[in-house]
Amino acid sequence: MDxxxxxxxxxxxxxxxxxxxxxxxxxTAATRILVEQYVDKIVNYSTRMLGDRSEAEDVAxxxxxxxxxxxxxxxxxxxxxxxxxxxxxxxxxxRLRKKKLVNIDDVAEPEDPFENPARSLHQAQVSxxxxxxxxxxxxxxxxxxxxxxxxxLSNIETAQIMEISVEAVESLLSRGRGGLRxxxxxxxxxxxxxx
Amino acid sequence: MVDNRRHSDQSDFEFVQNLFNQVKPESASPxxxxxxxxxxxxxxxNTGFSExxxxxxxxxxxxxxxxxxxxxxxxxxxxxLSAPPSTVDTDEALTEEIVAFVTEVDGQLEDIE
Numbered sequence: 322m323d324x325x326x327x328x329x330x331x332x333x334x335x336x337x338x339x340x341x342x343x344x345x346x347x348x349t350a351a352t353r354i355l356v357e358q359y360v361d362k363i364v365n366y367s368t369r370m371l372g373d374r375s376e377a378e379d380v381a382x383x384x385x386x387x388x389x390x391x392x393x394x395x396x397x398x399x400x401x402x403x404x405x406x407x408x409x410x411x412x413x414x415x416r417l418r419k420k421k422l423v424n425i426d427d428v429a430e431p432e433d434p435f436e437n438p439a440r441s442l443h444q445a446q447v448s449x450x451x452x453x454x455x456x457x458x459x460x461x462x463x464x465x466x467x468x469x470x471x472x473x474l475s476n477i478e479t480a481q482i483m484e485i486s487v488e489a490v491e492s493l494l495s496r497g498r499g500g501l502r503x504x505x506x507x508x509x510x511x512x513x514x515x516x
Numbered sequence: 517m518v519d520n521r522r523h524s525d526q527s528d529f530e531f532v533q534n535l536f537n538q539v540k541p542e543s544a545s546p547x548x549x550x551x552x553x554x555x556x557x558x559x560x561x562n563t564g565f566s567e568x569x570x571x572x573x574x575x576x577x578x579x580x581x582x583x584x585x586x587x588x589x590x591x592x593x594x595x596x597l598s599a600p601p602s603t604v605d606t607d608e609a610l611t612e613e614i615v616a617f618v619t620e621v622d623g624q625l626e627d628i629e
Binding site: 347353363364365368378382386389448452466470497502505 | 533553
C-alpha cells in the first residue's frame with residue numbers, strides 16, 4: 322500500500338469516526354450523510370449478489386440496522402464501508418444458502434433513465450446479460466468478483482472482508498473471471514460493440 | 517507457459533472489468549433511505565428508554581438472578597399462606613390423647629391386679 326492510499330484510508334477512518342461519534346450523540350444530519358455516502362454501494366453490491374432488487378434493499382436495511390446497534394462497540398480500525406461490506410456479504414450468503422435455488426429469470430430489468438436511448442438500451446441489455454451470468458457463478462466466486470470489479474477493492478481488502486487468504490481470493494477471482502468469460506463468450510461482440 | 521497463463525489472466529481481468537464498466541450501477545430508493553434513517557431514530561429512542569432503566573436500576577445485569585430469587589421467595593410465601601388448614605380439630609385431638617392414655621393406664625392396672 323503506498324503512502325497516498327494509506328493517507329486516504331486514514332482520512333476515511335477519521336471522517337467515519339467523526340460521523341459515528343455524531344450519530345451516537347443523536348445528530349440526524351450526520352446519520353443522513355453516512356447513509357447517503359454508503360447505501361448505494363451496499364444496494365449495488367447486494368443486488369449483484371442476490372439478483373433481486375427488493376431482497377437487496379432488505380439486506381441493506383438490515384446491514385445499517387446492525388451498524389446502529391453496534392455504534393457503542395465501534396472501534397475505528399477499518400473504514401465503515403468495509404464493515405458494512407462484510408455484514409452485507411454474510412447476509413447475502415445466508416440468504417443464498419436459505420434460498421438454495423436462485424431463479425435467474427427473476428433478475429430485475431434495469432430502468433431507463435439515460436438521455437441517449439441507444440446507449441441506454443445497450444447498457445440495459447448488457448446489465449441484464451451480465452447479471453444473469455453473475456448469478457450463475459458459485460456464491461464465493463461471485464462475491465469476490467463483485468468486490469473487486471464493481472466495488473474496486475484490492476485483493477487484500479476482499480480477503481479481509483471475506484475472511485479468507487489473499488491466495489484464496491486470487492483463486493476465486495481467476496475461476497470467476499474464467500467462468501464469466503465462458504458464459505459470455507458467445508455474446509462478446511455485442512458486449513464490446515460501440516454505441 | 518507461464519507467460520501464456522499470465523496473458524490469459526490479464527485478458528480475463530480486462531474482459532470482466534469491461535463488463536462491469538458497462539453495467540448500470542444500482543442505487544437505493546428514497547423509501548429505503550427513509551427506512552434506514554427511521555431505524556436509527558427508533559434505536560435512539562430505545563436507547564433513551566434503556567438509559568432511563570439504567571437510572572432506575574443501576575446494577576446492570578444483576579436484575580436476572582435478583583428477579584429469580586425474588587420470584588422464588590414470593591412463591592414460597594404464597595405457598596405458605598395458602599396451605600390448607602389441618603382437618604383435625606385440636607380439642608378433639610387432645611380428648612383422644614387423654615382417652616388413649618387413660619385406657620393404657622387402666623390396662624396396666626388390670627395387669628398388676
